[in-house]
Amino acid sequence: QVQLQESGPGLVKPSQTLSLTCTVSGGSISSGSYYWSWIRQPAGKGLEWIGRIYTSGSTNYNPSLKSRVTISVDTSKNQFSLKLSSVTAADTAVYYCARGGVVVAEDAFDIWGQGTMVTVSS
């Protein structure tokens, strides 16, 4: 079955760029039936959708983060990535990658990575 795994630095300095990668295993990221999202959760708080990418390269971002976010995909490596620039302490959170449905389970996130904690601190 398809599994997602986040990877990247757990500590990022303020004003720098947070970079995370999600590796998809057990299936191809290139399936047209899905898109690939990033979602984050500050400690003790709720979930926030960051953005998504289709394997065509088409992206959509949360307007509240749009000026700082870039999501990209590398189909040859079965991976997609998140870059968040100019980070502050408010960006400290657990970051999840997730699969979203285009046809089945439309616009629901049916598979999630385990999450990776990113702390913004000097």
Added chain:
Amino acid sequence: QSALTQPASVSGSPGQSITISCTGTSSDVGSYKLVSWYQQHPGKAPKLMIYEVSKRPSGVSNRFSGSKSGNTASLTISGLQAEDEADYYCCSYAGSSLYVFGTGTKVTVL
């Protein structure tokens, strides 16, 4: 885009039924049949429990059901069990390729 509104906590005794509400606006919950619900145990990733308002993924107990009326979606858990104690989040498509989550509800089994 503001978060969807959920009660902070809901509790019930084993075997009882509970309902969690998720209130949005006519721009999100009220406009689309694209509401999903997620269960999250402490330290774990969220798990999809309901999609497209009322559909259950394979493997999810039929004790979980979803519905929607106007700008409010609901998740009902019947025959409450100890393992249902977790945080629950709703999510809705909000148009313009945007998704919004709910504020989250902590379910306690008494």
